Amino acid sequence: xxxxxxxxxxxxxxxxxxxxxxxxxxxxxxxxxxxxxxxxxxxxxxxxxxxxxxxxxxxxxxxxxxxxxxxxxxxxxxxxxxxxxxxxxxxxxxxxxxxxxxxxxxxxxxxxxxxxxxxxxxxxxxxxxxxxxxxxxxxxxxxxxxxxxxxxxxxxxxxxxxxxxxxxxxxxxxxxxxxxxxxxxxxxxxxxxxxxxxxxxxxxxxxxxxxxxxxxxxxxxxxxxxxxxxxxxxxxxxxxxxxxxxxxxxxxxxxxxxxxxxxxxxxxxxxxxxxxxxxxxxxxxxxxxxxxxxxxxxxxxxxxxxxxxxxxxxxxxxxxxxxxxxxxxxxxxxxxxxxxxxxxxxxxxxxxxxxxxxxxxxxxxxxxxxxxxxxxxxxxxxxxxxxxxxxxxxxxxxxxxxxxxxxxxxxxxxxxxxxxxxxxxxxxxxxxxxxxxxxxxxxxxxxxxxxxxxxxxxxxxxxxxxxxxxxxxxxxxxxxxxxxxxxxxxxxxxxxxxxxxxxxxxxxxxxxxxxxxxxxxxxxxxxxxxxxxxxxxxxxxxxxxxxxxxxxxxxxxxxxxxxxxxxxxxxxxxxxxxxxxxxxxxxxxxxxxxxxxxxxxxxxxxxxxxxxxxxxxxxxxxxxxxxxxxxxxxxxxxxxxx
Ligand code: ATP
Numbered sequence: 001x002x003x004x005x006x007x008x009x010x011x012x013x014x015x016x017x018x019x020x021x022x023x024x025x026x027x028x029x030x031x032x033x034x035x036x037x038x039x040x041x042x043x044x045x046x047x048x049x050x051x052x053x054x055x056x057x058x059x060x061x062x063x064x065x066x067x068x069x070x071x072x073x074x075x076x077x078x079x080x081x082x083x084x085x086x087x088x089x090x091x092x093x094x095x096x097x098x099x100x101x102x103x104x105x106x107x108x109x110x111x112x113x114x115x116x117x118x119x120x121x122x123x124x125x126x127x128x129x130x131x132x133x134x135x136x137x138x139x140x141x142x143x144x145x146x147x148x149x150x151x152x153x154x155x156x157x158x159x160x161x162x163x164x165x166x167x168x169x170x171x172x173x174x175x176x177x178x179x180x181x182x183x184x185x186x187x188x189x190x191x192x193x194x195x196x197x198x199x200x201x202x203x204x205x206x207x208x209x210x211x212x213x214x215x216x217x218x219x220x221x222x223x224x225x226x227x228x229x230x231x232x233x234x235x236x237x238x239x240x241x242x243x244x245x246x247x248x249x250x251x252x253x254x255x256x257x258x259x260x261x262x263x264x265x266x267x268x269x270x271x272x273x274x275x276x277x278x279x280x281x282x283x284x285x286x287x288x289x290x291x292x293x294x295x296x297x298x299x300x301x302x303x304x305x306x307x308x309x310x311x312x313x314x315x316x317x318x319x320x321x322x323x324x325x326x327x328x329x330x331x332x333x334x335x336x337x338x339x340x341x342x343x344x345x346x347x348x349x350x351x352x353x354x355x356x357x358x359x360x361x362x363x364x365x366x367x368x369x370x371x372x373x374x375x376x377x378x379x380x381x382x383x384x385x386x387x388x389x390x391x392x393x394x395x396x397x398x399x400x401x402x403x404x405x406x407x408x409x410x411x412x413x414x415x416x417x418x419x420x421x422x423x424x425x426x427x428x429x430x431x432x433x434x435x436x437x438x439x440x441x442x443x444x445x446x447x448x449x450x451x452x453x454x455x456x457x458x459x460x461x462x463x464x465x466x467x468x469x470x471x472x473x474x475x476x477x478x479x480x481x482x483x484x485x486x487x488x489x490x491x492x493x494x495x496x497x498x499x500x501x502x503x504x505x506x507x508x509x510x511x512x513x514x515x516x517x518x519x520x521x522x523x524x525x526x527x528x529x530x531x532x533x534x535x536x537x538x539x540x541x542x543x544x545x546x547x548x549x550x551x552x553x554x555x556x557x558x559x560x561x562x563x564x565x566x567x568x569x570x571x572x573x574x575x576x577x578x579x580x581x582x583x584x585x586x587x588x589x590x591x592x593x594x595x596x597x598x599x600x601x602x603x604x605x606x607x608x609x610x611x612x613x614x615x616x617x618x619x620x621x622x623x624x625x626x627x628x629x630x631x632x633x634x635x636x637x638x639x640x641x642x
Contacts, residue, residue, distance in 0.1 A: 020056075020057065020060065020134040020135070020136055021052075021053050021056055021057060021060045021063075021064055021134060021135040021136070022132060022133070022134055022135070023132070023133035023134055023135050023137070023138050023172055023176075024132060024133070024169065024170070024172060025049065025052065025135075026049065026064065026067060026068075026135055026175075027170070027171050027172045027174075027175045028171075029045050029046065029048075029049040030171070030175050030184065030186055031171055032045045033045055033046070033186050033187055033188060034186040034187070036187075037187065039187075039192060042187050042188065042192055043192055043195050043196050043199070044196075046068065046188070046192065046193060046196030046197075046200075047196045047199045047200045047203065049064070049068075049196075050064070050065075050196060050197060050200035050201075050204075051200045051203060051204055054200060054201075054204045054248075055204075058248050060135060060136060061244055061248065062240060062241065062244045062245070063135055063136055063139040064135050065193065065197060065240055065244060066139065066240065067135055067138070067139055067179070068188055068193050069188065069190050069193050070179055070182065070183060070184050070188075072139075072142060072143050072146055073143075073241075074238065074239045074240070074241065074265070074318075075238070075266075075317065075318040075319070076265065076266050076314060076318045076319065076320055078319060078320060079143065079146045079147070080146055080182070081142060081146060081179065081180065081181075081182045082180075082181065082182035083145065083157065083161070083180040083181065083182075084542075084566075085113065085181070085545050085546070085566065087154070087157055087158060087161065088113055088117075088161065088177055088180060088181065089103055089104065089107070089113070090158050091158050091161035091162050091165060092113070092116065092117050092120055092165065092177070094158065094162050095121075095161075095162045095165035095166050096117075096120040096121060096165070098120045103116055103120065104546055106119065107546050107547055108546055108547040109547075110550065111547050111548055111549055111550035111552070112174075112178075112549075112550040113177050113178075113181065114173070114174035114175065114176075114177040114178040114181075115174055116177075117165065117168075117173040117174060117176070117177040118170075118171060118173045118174035120173075121165070121168055121169075121173045130166055130167045131167060132167070132169065133164065133167045133168065133172060137164075138164060138176065138179075141160055141163075141164055142179065142180070144160065145157055145160050145161070145180075148160075161180065164176055183516070183551075185516040185517075185550075185551045187516070189513065189516075191231065194227065194230050194231050194234055195227040195230075195231070197230060197244075197247070198223070198226040198227040198229065198230035198231075198247075198252065199223045199226060199227060201226070201230075201247045201248070201252060202222065202223060202226045202252055203223075205251070207251075226252045229252055229253075229255075229256060230243070230247070230252075232256075233255070233256050233259045235267070235268070235463040235464055236259075236260070236261035236267060236396065236398065236463060237259050237260065237261050237262070237265055238265065238266075238267065238268060238318070239265050242259055242265075243255075243259055246258040246259050260396065261344075261390075261391060261396050261398070262391075263304040263305055263306045263307075263312075263342050263343065263344055263391060264304055264306050264310070264312065266302050266304070266312075266314035266318040267302070267344070267390065267463040267464070268318065268463050268464030269300060269302065269316055269346060269463070269464070270346075270461055270462050270463060270464070270465055270467055270470060271464075271465065271466040271467065271470070272450060272466065272467070272470035272471055272472040273466060273467070273468050273470065273471050273472070274471075274472055274474070274483035275451075275471045275472065275473050276628060278431055278434055278435060278438070278473065279431070280471075281434070281451050281471055281473070282429075282431060284468065284471060285429075285451075285453060288453055288454075288455075288456070289403075289427075289429070289453075289454040289455045289456075290429060290451055290452060290453050290454050291402065291403075291406075291425055291426070291427045291451070291452050291454045292425065292426045292427070292428075292434055292437055292438075292449045292450070292451050292452075293387055293423040293424065293425045293426075293449065293450045293451075293452065294385070294423055294424045294425075294441045294444065294446045294449065294450075295441065295446055295447045295448045295449050295450045295472060295473070295474070296348035296350050296359070296385045296423065296446055296447070297348075297350070297359075297361065297362040297445065297446055297447040298348045298349050298350035298351065298362060298365050298382070298385075299315070299316075299348065299349045299365060299610060300315065300316040300346075300347075300348060300349075300610065301313050301314070301315070301321065301325070301328070301347045301348065301349040301384065302314040302315075302344060302345070302346055302347070303328070303332070303343075303344070303345045303347055303384070303386075304343070304344050304345075305332065305336065305340075305341075305342055305343050306342060307341055307342045307394070311329055311332050312329075313325045313328055313329065313349075315610050316610045316611070316615075317610060317611065317612055317615065323371070323372065323373060324368075324369075324370055324371070324373050325349060325373070325382065326373055326374070326375045326378075327375050327378055327381070327382065328349065328382065328384060330375060331416070331419045331420070334416045334419055334420070335384075335413050335414055335415070335416045335419060335420035336412070336413060337411070337412050337413060337414060339393075339412070340392065340393060340412040340413065341393050341394075342391070342392070342393055342394060343389065343391055343392050343393070343412065344389070344390040344391035345386050345388070345389055345390070345409070345413075346386070346387055346388035346389075346390060346461075347384045347385060347386045347387065348384075348385045348387070348423075349365070349382045349383075349384055350365065350382060350383055350384075350385055351364040351365035351368070351380050351381070351382055352381045352382055352383040352418065353381075354381050354418050357417075357418070358444075358445065359444055359445040359446065360380075360445065361445055362606070363606075364380055365380060365382065366606065366607075367380060368380045368382075370609070381418070383418060383419055383420065383421060384419070384420045384421070385421050385422070385423045386409060386413065386420065386421070386422055386423065387422075387423035387450070388402070388405060388406075388409065388461060389405050389406075389408050389409035389412065390405075390461055392408050392412055393412075397461070398460060398461045398463070399460050400460065401454065401455045401456055401457070401459035401460060402452055402453065402454050402455070402459045402461075403454050403455045403459065405461065406425075409422065410422060424441075424444075427454070434449070434451075437449065438473060438475060441475075442475050447474050447475070447476070448472065448473045448474040448475045448476075449472070449473045450470060450471070450472055450473075451470075451471045451472075451473060452469065452470050452471075453469040453470075476574075483625070484572045484573060484574045484605055485510070485521075485572070485573050485574075485575070485599070485616075485617040485621075485622070485625070486570050486571070486572050486573075486608050486611055486615070486616045486617050487508040487509060487510055487521060487522075487570065487571055487573050487616055487617060488508065488509050488510070488511065488518055488567045488568075488569065488570055488613045488616045489506050489507070489508060489536075489540065489565055489567075489568075489569045489570075489571060490507055490508070490509045490518055490520070490548070490552055490561075490564065490565055490567055491506065491507035491548075491559075491561030491562075491563060491564050491565060492505070492506045492507065492540065492561055492562065492563050492565070493505040493506070493507075493523070493525075493561050493562050494562045494563075495533070498530070499533060501537075502533045502534055502536070502537040503533065503536060503537055503540065503563070504525060504533070505523055505524060505525035506523070506524050506525070506536075506561075507520060507522075507523055507559055507561045508520070508521050508522050508523075508524055508571070508573065508602070509521055509552065509553075509567070509586070509616075510586045510587075510616060510617045510618060510619050510621075510622050511613065511614055511616045511617070511618055511619070512553070512587075512618065512619040512620075513614065513618055514619075515553070516551060517551045517552065517553040518549075518551065518552050518553065518567050518613070519553040519584075519585040519586045519587070519588060519596060519619055520552070520553065520554055520555070520558070520559060520583075520584045520585050520586065520596070521584050521585075521586040521596070521597070521598055521599055521622065522573075522575070522584060522598050522599040522602045523559060524573060524602045524603070524604060526601070526602065526603045526604065527573075527574075527602075527603035527604030527605065528604050532604065536569075539569060539607075540565055540569060543565045543566040543568050543569075544563050544564065544565060545564050545565060545566055546564075547564060548564050549564075549566075549567070552564075553585045553588065554585060555582070555583060555584070555585045555588070555594075555596065556594075557582065557583055558583070559583055559584070567613040568613060569607065569613075570607070570608040570609075570611045570612070570613060570615070570616050571604060571605070571606070571607055571608060572604075572605040572606045572607075572608050573599070573602050573603065573604060573605060574602070574603045574605055575599035575600055575601055575602045575603070576600045576601040577599075577600050577629050578597050578598065578599055578600065578622070578625055578626045578629060579597070579598055579600055580592055580595050580596075580597060580598075581595060581596055581597065581598035582594075582595050583598070584596045584597065584598035586598065586619055586622045587619040587620070587622045587623040587626070588619075590619060590620075590623045591623060591626060591627075597622050597623065597626050
């Protein structure tokens, strides 16, 4: 239950004098969150933390919030927290004077460098008491660290980490190291943090909640409403730098008016559900109006134009790709109508054969340089296929049904040869017509179709949601499980025979956002060319770690690869079907209490550079694939390695 009042606790009172939030206060909250799995309890601990911060120093709330979600800035600014394991080990050695061998041995047995750092500090004698850390100091140092490059960067980084570690007390070293690794994994999902933020803001302001005697039920309803408002605003404007000051300044009702979506701040894209048959589409949409579009096989590109004429291209993950696509940027003026002054478009950038006016397969696009692209050096041409318009001339279109958004799209832009096209569409709801359109899409080097609800309120654009109002139909997978999976590489086995100098097979995992764990799903050794294997070896060898991470869910009789990796690389993988397995742990507890799901006959398709490890296929999706497979009794035999 949320308590409406809060007082400054003893140790924070001292900091009140300095207007700084103690790092110890944050770490205490982390400890409490880590000790429970109850979402409500975690929310309440965060609310108490934020309330104390607001009392101490409202201007410190933003940094505190970033520390809770372990980020340094909005995603599109591209500053990353992750510091390599070897750096961290060196810093622990130099700040504690402990022997590196002992540190590595303890790490191998715990899988958690944070705990190793805390224990190492604990066993250290203390001659003098260093000054306590503040959230501001830690946050700023982490920010500085992420920007260090060039000469002597290794030494500079270790020195900075060292200086923080020396000041750590109690559990601070544990959480500091985990923050530096890039992930806390103590149940602080961003949605929970958003709820807590909203609640603490409401509770901190004088208003009905504080003055009148509202029932607990009414208070909880008011807090839930506030959380819904903040989450909805965040979906359209994923930028805490704008949201937090507005929340502090205005009432919860008024603040959305000061946080409108705008070009320059990318939205998390709407995602689709896979389907296994065309009849599934008809079942889903029944007598509703829907539309089919080609599903282009390229890279998702959210294109923005600001009223000042500046333009940007963002990836599926809100990464700024403007430097990667100077050719898109330079031709933008050709396809924007003169009356269009600002916009956000949802598009696919696709490799293009100019001579034959044809789409080229994704493999061609993937050969394009990803960094420092100069327009004059570009060998692979791209065109833009626009399928949605989210913002136009100062107005958000998110709430409009697709039918109206499409009209706006078509009136504000024009197709220009070899540069910009509207996604090809077909609005018949007849199954034979859909089948023909699907075949045409494949002839045109597309992956299949996107089928979208067309009219009514539900046909709005739902940022960051995998919505059932968008269905994807991939021709290749109609006979299989309906879709490929995107899985994280967490280990590898040395090759034999022709593959001796590279890794010959790999251990893959899916991600469970609830538990924040990577769960093993299969061993894969098929689908790789020799060149692929060499590329994977080179891409992965820098990410080898001493031991499996504490957040790798491996089961009681785990598959043991020769080397373990940090969870960084995501691969698209196809399989014949899924089966229950005692050795793999995907979706454990969802279809069986102790066994997981594994993939049968997995085959490598491609690297997914546009996806981070936490965007990989979730255990919930794996479970859905399992239940939806054509003949679910088929896969229930014993586990099969490839
Ligand atoms: P998901 O987005 O479901 O996680 P994914 O990133 O692996 O999956 P796909 O399964 O290939 O991608 O399907 C969705 C992607 O299809 C979109 O993210 C977008 O890049 C692409 N796409 C191509 N054509 C369209 C279209 N007409 N409408 C929407 N998306 C399209």
